[in-house]
Amino acid sequence: MNLDERFLRALRDIVGESGLVGDAADRLTYECDALTHLRAMPGVVVLPASVQQVQEVVRLCHSAGVPFVARGHGTGLSGGALPVEDGVLVVLTRLDRILDIDAPNRRMTVQPGVTNLEVSRRAAPFGLYYAPDPSSQQICSIGGNVAENSGGAHCLKYGFTVHHVLGLDVVMPDGALVKLGGPVPDRPGFDLVGALVGSEGTLGVVTEVVLRLLRLPEDVRTLLAAFSSTDAAGAAVSGIIAAGIVPAAVEMMDRLTIKAAEAAVHPNFPQAEAVLIVELDGPRAEVGALFRRVESVCREAGASEVRVAADADERARFWAGRKAAFAAMGRVSPDYYVQDGVIPRTKLSEVLRRIRALAERSGLRIGNVFHAGDGNLHPLICYDGAVEGQAELAAAVGGEILQYCVEAGGSITGEHGVGADKAAHMAKMFSEVDLETMHRLRCAFDPSGLCNPQKIFPTPRLCGEVPRPYRAHPVVRAGLAERF
Amino acid sequence: MAAVNELAAVAARVAGEGAVRVGATAVCGVVPGIVVAPKSVAALSETLRWAHGRRLAVVPTGAGTKLEWGGVPPRIDLLLSLGRLDAVVAHRHGDLTATVQAGASLGRVNELLRRHGQWLPLDPAHGERATIGGIVATNDAGPRRHRHGAPRELILGVTFVRADGAIASAGGIVVKNVAGYDLSRLLTGSFGALGVVVDATFKLSPLPPTSRTVVAAGLDPGTIDGATSAVMASQLAPSALEVQGPPFSLLARFETVQEASERQAEEVAALWRGCGAADTGVLTGAAETERWTAHHDAVWGREDDICRIGLLPDQLPGLLEEFVGLLQRHEIEGQLAGRVETGALHARIGTDAAASRAIIDRLRARVEPRGGHVALLRGSPALRAQIEPWGAMGDATGVMDAVKRQFDPQGILSAGRWPEAEARA
Ligand SMILES: Cc1cc2nc3c(=O)[nH]c(=O)nc-3n(C[C@H](O)[C@H](O)[C@H](O)COP(=O)(O)OP(=O)(O)OC[C@H]3O[C@@H](n4cnc5c(N)ncnc54)[C@H](O)[C@@H]3O)c2cc1C
Numbered sequence: 001m002n003l004d005e006r007f008l009r010a011l012r013d014i015v016g017e018s019g020l021v022g023d024a025a026d027r028l029t030y031e032c033d034a035l036t037h038l039r040a041m042p043g044v045v046v047l048p049a050s051v052q053q054v055q056e057v058v059r060l061c062h063s064a065g066v067p068f069v070a071r072g073h074g075t076g077l078s079g080g081a082l083p084v085e086d087g088v089l090v091v092l093t094r095l096d097r098i099l100d101i102d103a104p105n106r107r108m109t110v111q112p113g114v115t116n117l118e119v120s121r122r123a124a125p126f127g128l129y130y131a132p133d134p135s136s137q138q139i140c141s142i143g144g145n146v147a148e149n150s151g152g153a154h155c156l157k158y159g160f161t162v163h164h165v166l167g168l169d170v171v172m173p174d175g176a177l178v179k180l181g182g183p184v185p186d187r188p189g190f191d192l193v194g195a196l197v198g199s200e201g202t203l204g205v206v207t208e209v210v211l212r213l214l215r216l217p218e219d220v221r222t223l224l225a226a227f228s229s230t231d232a233a234g235a236a237v238s239g240i241i242a243a244g245i246v247p248a249a250v251e252m253m254d255r256l257t258i259k260a261a262e263a264a265v266h267p268n269f270p271q272a273e274a275v276l277i278v279e280l281d282g283p284r285a286e287v288g289a290l291f292r293r294v295e296s297v298c299r300e301a302g303a304s305e306v307r308v309a310a311d312a313d314e315r316a317r318f319w320a321g322r323k324a325a326f327a328a329m330g331r332v333s334p335d336y337y338v339q340d341g342v343i344p345r346t347k348l349s350e351v352l353r354r355i356r357a358l359a360e361r362s363g364l365r366i367g368n369v370f371h372a373g374d375g376n377l378h379p380l381i382c383y384d385g386a387v388e389g390q391a392e393l394a395a396a397v398g399g400e401i402l403q404y405c406v407e408a409g410g411s412i413t414g415e416h417g418v419g420a421d422k423a424a425h426m427a428k429m430f431s432e433v434d435l436e437t438m439h440r441l442r443c444a445f446d447p448s449g450l451c452n453p454q455k456i457f458p459t460p461r462l463c464g465e466v467p468r469p470y471r472a473h474p475v476v477r478a479g480l481a482e483r484f
Numbered sequence: 485m486a487a488v489n490e491l492a493a494v495a496a497r498v499a500g501e502g503a504v505r506v507g508a509t510a511v512c513g514v515v516p517g518i519v520v521a522p523k524s525v526a527a528l529s530e531t532l533r534w535a536h537g538r539r540l541a542v543v544p545t546g547a548g549t550k551l552e553w554g555g556v557p558p559r560i561d562l563l564l565s566l567g568r569l570d571a572v573v574a575h576r577h578g579d580l581t582a583t584v585q586a587g588a589s590l591g592r593v594n595e596l597l598r599r600h601g602q603w604l605p606l607d608p609a610h611g612e613r614a615t616i617g618g619i620v621a622t623n624d625a626g627p628r629r630h631r632h633g634a635p636r637e638l639i640l641g642v643t644f645v646r647a648d649g650a651i652a653s654a655g656g657i658v659v660k661n662v663a664g665y666d667l668s669r670l671l672t673g674s675f676g677a678l679g680v681v682v683d684a685t686f687k688l689s690p691l692p693p694t695s696r697t698v699v700a701a702g703l704d705p706g707t708i709d710g711a712t713s714a715v716m717a718s719q720l721a722p723s724a725l726e727v728q729g730p731p732f733s734l735l736a737r738f739e740t741v742q743e744a745s746e747r748q749a750e751e752v753a754a755l756w757r758g759c760g761a762a763d764t765g766v767l768t769g770a771a772e773t774e775r776w777t778a779h780h781d782a783v784w785g786r787e788d789d790i791c792r793i794g795l796l797p798d799q800l801p802g803l804l805e806e807f808v809g810l811l812q813r814h815e816i817e818g819q820l821a822g823r824v825e826t827g828a829l830h831a832r833i834g835t836d837a838a839a840s841r842a843i844i845d846r847l848r849a850r851v852e853p854r855g856g857h858v859a860l861l862r863g864s865p866a867l868r869a870q871i872e873p874w875g876a877m878g879d880a881t882g883v884m885d886a887v888k889r890q891f892d893p894q895g896i897l898s899a900g901r902w903p904e905a906e907a908r909a
Contacts, residue, residue, distance in 0.1 A: 104713075105796045105827075127717075149662045160660070162669070163637055167855075172883070180880050182855040184794040185634075186623070186828055188874035189902070190678070190884050194636055194669025198662050218719035238578060244601055244690030246580075283721050286744035342658045346578035374660045375579070411661035418663055429663055430653070437652035438665040440890035444883065456664065 002086045003043040007064050011046055011088070014056045019094075021045035030089050033076040034136075037337075037391065038420055042069070042083030047091045051169070051177070051207045054090065058205060059175030061088055067450045070201045072112065072141030076148065077338055078419030080200045080455060090205060092143050098122055099208065106213040107166065107183050112143025112206050116150075119211060128213040131158040134415070135323040143206050149198030151415040153249040153322070154279075156373035158214070160415070162197040169208035170196065173446035183210050195441060200417050201452040203445040217281035220248070221291045222315045225303040226272035230254055230368070233274035234348040236301035237372045240278065241345070243297060245290050249279040250373035256332065257325045257367040257380065264328035267321025270305050276372065277318050325369040326380065333365065333382030335391070339398045341405035342414040345375040354404045355379060362397050364390075376414035377405070403428060418456045426458045439463075491540075491561070492518045499531045508563050511543065512556040513865045521565035525643070525651060525682050528569070532680065533649025535562055535896060542647075542896050544676045546587055546615030550622050553861040554675045555873050557900040566617045569682055572596050574657075581640060581657055583685040586617025602688045605632040609784045609830075617681050623673030626780070627724035627737065630823055636672040638686045644671060644679035647892035657685050670887070676898040678891040692723070692739030696749040697772045700761035703732045705808075709801040710759040712824045716797070718755065720748050727800065727829075728779050728821040730808050734761070735779065782819040783832045789840040789863045793822070793829040793847060795856040800824060803850060807831065810846055814839035827856075837866035844871060852876050874903065 012020050021027055022044055031039040043066075048054045061068045067087035074081055083089045096113035103126040108119060116137040119130040133152035134140055140150070146168065151160045158164075167181035181193035196203055227233040233252050240247060253261065258269050269275055278294055280287045298306050309315040329336040343351050352368065359366040367380040379401050383394040402412045406428045413422060426435060435457060443463035445451070454460065488506055495504045499522045508516040517540075522528035535542050540561035545551050547567075566587035573583040577600035584593050591612030594603045607626035608619050618624075620642070625634035632638065641655025644667075654667035671678055700711060708727060711734055715725060724737040736752045738745040749766045756764045767775055783790060795803060804820070811818045816839055822829025833843050840863065847858045852875070860873040877884075884902065888895070895904075 102796075104798045106716075106825075107796075149666075151660060155660065159633075159637065160662075162666070163633065176882075178880050178883060179878055180883075182878070184796060184827055184851075184855045184857065186673075186792065186794045186857070187855075188857055188859050188877050189880055190887060191623070191636055191669045191673050192880055192883055192887075194666055194672070195887075198666050215716075215719060217721075241578065241580060244693070246690065283719065283740075283744050283748055285747040286721070286740045289741045289743055342656075342660050344576060344579040344581070344658055346576070371660070375658055376660045409656075410658045411656050411663050413663050414658075414660040415662055422663075426664065429656070433650050434652050434654065434664070437646065437650070437891075438654065438667060441665050441667065441670065441887065444886035444890045 003066065007060070007066065008044060010060055011044060011057065014060065015046045015048050015053050019047045019049055019053070021047070030071065030074070030083060030091070033074045033079060033081040035077050035079045035421055038079040038082050040083045040085045042089035043086040045089045045091060047094050049094045051095070051171070054171050054205055054207055055175050055177055057088065057090055058171050058173065061450060062174045062448065065448070065450065067453050069452045070143070070147070070205045072144030073115070073139050075136045075140045076144060076419065077340065077416040078413065078421040080147065080417050080419035082420045084453060092141065092205070095207065101126070102183070103128065105183065108211045108213055110142055110209055110211065112141055112146070112209060114142050116140050116142060116145055123213050127216050129216055130211055131164055131214050132161050135326065142209050142211070146197050146206050146209055147199065147201045148415065148417045151371070151376070153251055153371060156250060156371065157246050157248045162194060164212045165193060165197055165209060166212055167210035168193055168196060168206055170204040171207055172204045173448065173451040177207070181210070200419060200455055202442060202455055204451060219284040219287040220279065220281045220315070221287050222277065222279040222309040222318055223295065223298070224269065224307040224318050225276045225278065225298040226270035226305040227274045227276070227301070227303055228272065230274040230352050231349045232302045233276050234372070236276060236298045236303065237345065239297040239301055240294055243293055245293060247278050247294070247373060248281040249277065251277040251322050252370050252372040253322065253325060254368040256365060257329070257369045260328035260332045260367065261321040261325050263331040265320050265324045267317050269321055272304060277322055322369070329367060329380045329382065333384070335383050335385045337381040337383065337394045337398055339377070339379040339381060339401050340413050340416040341377050341402050341410060343375045343377065343405050343408040343410035345372070347408040348372070348375065351377070351404050351408050355401060358397060358400055362393060364394060364397055366397070371414070375410065399425065420455055423456055423458050426456065488517050495520050495531065495562070498534045499527050503527065511560060511563070512552050512868065514557055514560050516543070516560040516563040518561070519563045519565055521568050523568045525569065525645070528564070528680065528682060529645050529649045529651050531564065532645050532647065536648045536894060539894055539896060541899055543898050544617065544621070544680045546618035547589060547613045549610040549614050550618050550624065553622060554901045555903065556868055557898060564680060566615065566682070573683055575600065576657070577602055579659070580688045581659060581685055582688055583657060583683055584616050585683045586615060586620070586681045588616050590614050590616065590619060597688060598691065601691050603691050604638070604686050605689045606635060606638070609780070611780070616684055620672050620681050620684055621674065621676045627726050627776070627823065629826055629828065630725050631723040632689060636669050639668045639672055639684055640687055641685040642668045642671055642681055643683045644681045646679050647894065647897050652679070655685065659687050675901040677888060677901050678897065680897070694742045694745050695737060695739045695768070695772060696745040697735055697737045697767045697775060698749050698752045698756065698764065699733055699735050699767060699775060700756045700764040701731070701733045702763050703734060703761055705732070705801040705804040707760050708732055708734060708804060711756045711761055712800070714755045714759055715752060716825055720751060722748070725824045726779065726821060727804070727824050728782055729819070730811070732804060735775070779821055783821045783830045786832060788832045788834050789867055790830060790832050790861045791844055792859045792861050793831060793851065793856070795827045795829070795851045796854055797825055797827050799851060799854065799856065800827070803847070806846065806850055810843045814842065835864060837864055837870065840867050841871050848875050872903070877903070
C-alpha cells in the first residue's frame with residue numbers, strides 16, 4: 001500500500017478502527033465487483049458509519065489529491081466499483097437505515113446501503129412497493145441502483161431507477177453535501193437528479209435517496225409460452241406490442257439458458273427453443289381482457305404450449321427460473337461472461353442470427369436471456385478460463401456483439417453500465433464531440449477528477465480551464481458601446 | 485437600429501437567405517434584435533458559432549407559447565426560431581419510439597403517430613400548438629402526467645447544438661440505455677440555458693381504446709381530501725386524477741379497454757358519492773372532451789399571472805382552502821388545476837401585481853417548509869419587478885452554476901431565465 005501514513009491515520013481518525021480495512025488479505029474481498037476478471041487492489045477500504053464520515057473522508061481525499069471510489073454491495077457487472085490502485089474505496093454498506101416511510105405521500109427516504117428488496121419489503125405493509133426490480137434485488141444496494149440507473153424485468157411498463165428517484169443527498173467530490181431534487185417534483189433548477197442517476201459513481205457519493213413508491217396492482221397474471229424458435233417467440237412479442245398492449249414484463253430465454261435454469265432451480269420449464277414469460281398487471285377488468293389477447297397472440301405465433309400461472313406460487317416459480325438464469329450458467333459452463341446490449345426490439349431476429357453465427361465461428365456457446373419487451377439482450381458467453389486464450393476470446397466475442405447492437409441502432413449497455421469494462425466501446429456509439437460534451441458534466445461536478453476516475457470515458461480527460469462567464473465591460477453596460 | 489440591420493445582414497450570410505428578419509414582438513417587454521430561423525441543423529450550428537464569437541444574447545423559441553415563462557432575459561440580440569426544423573424524423577412503431585425535430589408541434593406529431601395507433605402521451609399547456617423543443621425545455625406536462633410522466637420520463641435521447649455551435653448527441657433511440665451521461669434529462673426542463681435541442685427521441689404509447697371521465701363537482705376541501713385519499717388508497721388505475729376550481733371539482737380519467745374503463749369509472753363514482761360528493765357523474769365522447777378543454781382553459785385560457793406549485797399530496801386540502809381565502813381577500817377570480825397525486829398544480833391568479841405578489845408569498849410560505857415550491861411562470865412586468873420568479877432553489881445552485889459554466893461559458897444562451905450566480909451572491 002502506497003498511501004502515506006499520515007493520510008491513513010487521518011482516515012482512521014474519521015472512521016475509527018472498525019471502519020477501516022487496511023490488511024491486505026481483507027482488502028482482497030474488495031478487489032472487484034461481480035465482473036470478476038477486472039481486479040485492482042485498493043490502497044485502503046473505509047466503511048463510514050455516518051454521512052458526516054463520508055463527507056470527511058471525501059474532503060480528506062480531495063485535499064490530499066487521492067482518488068476514491070464508492071462501492072455499494074459490489075454486484076455491479078461492469079467494473080463500476082473497481083477500485084483505483086492505491087486509492088480509497090468508500091464502502092456504503094453501513095449506511096443501511098430506512099429514514100422515513102411516508103405512506104400517505106408514497107415516499108420512502110433511505111440510506112444508500114439499503115438493499116433494493118428491503119425497500120419493497122418495508123413498503124408492503126402499506127400496500128406499496130418499489131418498482132425497479134433487478135434480478136440481484138436481494139443483494140444490490142439502492143446507492144448502486146442509483147449509480148447504474150438499474151432496471152429490472154418490469155421496467156417495460158414502469159421504467160428504471162431514474163423514474164422512481166425524487167431526491168438525492170450527494171457528497172460532492174470536494175466533500176460538500178448538497179440536496180438535489182426532493183420529495184416534491186419539479187423543484188426549480190436543472191434536473192440534476194436525472195443527470196446523477198446513471199452516472200456510475202463518477203459525480204459524487206450518494207448518501208440519501210428519496211424514492212417514489214407505487215400501489216400494488218389489483219391483479220397480476222403471468223404466462224409461460226414455449227416456441228420452436230426464438231424468431232417465433234420474437235414474433236409473439238411484436239404481436240403483443242402491435243395489439244397495443246404494454247405488459248408489465250416480457251422476458252425470453254433460449255434453449256441453453258432454459259437448460260441451465262432447469263439444472264439450477266428446477267422451474268419445470270418446457271424443453272423448447274425459446275420460452276416467453278409475459279406478465280400483465282393492473283385493474284382486474286383490464287388484465288382479464290388483455291391477458292386473453294396475449295394468450296391468443298402467443299398461440300397464433302405458434303406457441304406449442306401456453307402455461308398460465310395458477311397462483312402466486314407458480315408465478316414465483318416462473319420468475320425463479322428467469323432470475324436464476326445468470327447464476328445457473330455455472331451449471332453448464334466453467335466460466336461465463338454476461339453481456340448487456342440493447343437493440344430496437346424489431347431487430348431481434350436479425351441480431352440473434354448474427355449472434356448464432358458468431359457462436360459457431362468462435363466455437364463458444366452463447367446462451368440468451370433478454371428483456372424482450374425493450375430489446376435488452378443478455379447474451380451469456382460460455383468459456384473455460386483454464387483453456388489458454390478462451391477468456392480473451394470471450395471478451396472479443398462480447399465486443400463483437402456490442403458492435404451488432406450499435407449497428408442495429410441500439411446501445412452498448414441497457415442496465416449494467418459502462419464502468420471500466422465498456423469504456424473502450426463508448427466510441428462505437430458516441431462521437432468525440434458527444435463524449436467531450438458529456439465530460440463537461442463531469443467537470444462541473446468533479447473538476448479534479450478524483451471521484452471514480454477511469455470509468456465511462458474511453459480516454460483519460462482533464463478538465464480544462466473554464467473561461468469565466470462573460471461580464472459586460474463598464475462601457476457596454478453604460479450603453480456607450482455595442483458588443484457586435 | 486443601424487446595428488440591428490448590420491447584424492441582420494451578417495446573420496443572413498451565416499444562416500442563409502430568408503432565415504433572418506427584424507421586428508419581432510417583445511418577450512416580457514424585451515424587444516429582440518433579430519429573429520433567425522435556420523432551415524437546417526448545420527445552419528443553426530453556424531448561427532450559434534457566429535453568435536458565440538460575438539457574444540450575442542440568444543434565446544431559442546418554438547411556437548412561443550411558453551416564451552414568457554421563467555426569468556426574463558435582460559436582452560435578446562437573437563431570437564433563434566426552431567420553426568423550420570419541424571420534421572418527424574422517424575416513427576418506429578414496432579419499437580414504440582419516435583424521433584422528432586424540435587420545431588414540430590405536438591399536434592402534428594400526434595396526428596402522424598396516430599396512423600399506427602400510437603401517440604406521445606403528453607398534454608402540456610397549449611398542447612396542440614406547443615412544439616417539442618419548448619415542451620422539452622420547460623418539461624411541461626398536463627393531466628396525463630399521472631400515468632405517463634412528464635417529458636423527462638419519456639425522453640430517450642437528444643441532439644442539441646451547444647452554445648459554441650458544436651452538435652452533440654446523448655442517449656439513443658432505444659427505450660433502455662445507460663451508456664454515458666444522461667444529458668437528455670439534464671436538458672429537459674433547463675429552459676434553453678444549456679443548449680438548443682434540435683431533435684429528441686421519445687418512448688410512445690398505444691392510443692387507448694376507450695376513455696371515460698368521472699367528474700365530481702361543487703366540493704369543499706374536506707370532501708376533496710376524503711375523495712382523493714380514497715382513490716389513492718384503491719387499486720384503481722386512472723390516467724389522470726385532477727382537481728380544479730374554485731368551485732372545486734375532481735376529475736378521474738380512465739383510458740383502457742372498455743370493460744375496464746366502465747368498471748373503474750363506476751367504482752370511483754361510488755367511492756366519491758360515499759365521500760359526500762353528491763354531484764358526481766360519468767362523461768364520455770364529446771362531453772368528456774369538452775370538459776377537459778374547459779379544464780385546460782380554466783388556467784391557460786386567460787392572459788393572467790400564472791404560477792406553478794409543487795407540493796406533497798397531503799398538503800393539497802390545506803392549500804386549496806388557503807387559495808380560496810386569498811382569492812376572496814384580494815377579490816380575484818383565479819383558478820387552479822393540477823395533478824392530485826403528483827402534487828403538481830398550476831394557478832391563475834389575476835393581473836393585479838400587488839395581489840399576485842401577496843398570493844405567491846403566502847403560498848410559498850405554506851409549501852416551502854416541506855420542500856415544495858411556487859414558481860412564477862407568466863407574469864406582468866410590474867409583478868416581475870417585485871418577485872423572484874423561481875422562489876427558493878435549495879442548495880444545488882452552486883452545482884447548477886458550474887454546469888452552466890461548462891456548457892455555456894460565455895453565458896449567451898437564455899441568459900436571465902435562471903438567476904445568475906452574480907445576482908445571487
Ligand atoms: C446475478 C446478478 C443479476 C443482476 N441483475 C440485474 C438486473 O436485472 N438489472 C440491473 O440493472 N442490474 C442487474 N445486476 C447488476 C447490479 O446488481 C446492479 O448494477 C446494482 O445496481 C449494483 O448495486 P451494488 O450495490 O452492488 O453496487 P456496486 O456494484 O457496489 O457499485 C456499482 C456502481 O455504483 C457506484 N456506487 C455504489 N454506491 C454508490 C453511492 N452510494 N454513491 C455513488 N455511487 C455509488 C459504484 O461506484 C459503481 O460505479 C445484476 C447483477 C448480478 C450479479
